[in-house]
Amino acid sequence: MRVRIARDLCVGAGQCERSAPEVFAQDDSGLSRALTRTPPAAQWPAVHEAAGLCPVGAVLVTEDGDADRAALPDAHRNVDRAAHQDVDRAAHRDVDRAAHRDASRAAPNDRRETS
Template sequence: MAMRVTVDKDLCIGAGQCVVTAPDVFDQDDDGLVELLTDTPGDGDAEAVRDAAHVCPARVISVEE
């Protein structure tokens, strides 16, 4: 089963840790809030996505595996 990622942009505080941790999956918009580049990252990004969810101070990243 493939990994599926969702984010709650309304609760994002713009810390940017997700972008630093998994830049192929997350970005920030002009307001500094999270943007999801893909909701089904490949196996090569799986560990980085899990780490990003863990380090997010607002806990807005959800990962389903």
């Protein structure tokens, strides 16, 4: 197994260092770096956990000569994008409901004043 940090993706969340402190550390800029590119087998579960917890997919793992799992960051971006869209839709529904509720409350009063 080989591991590296895609520093162009890293946001310094520190999940990798929390999961595998023997393999990852944050530098003075707050970004993560791999302390070793080839962690011992005993660290592999922690490295996989770190890769799974990284919010931007910056922990790249290569196993047995495979290419870096570069698709992982794209998958994270797609999940993030979908999550943001869901949050946006929910927020718009809440705003629409509140506006409708406010309009419904105002409507009877408006009718009374014009009668």
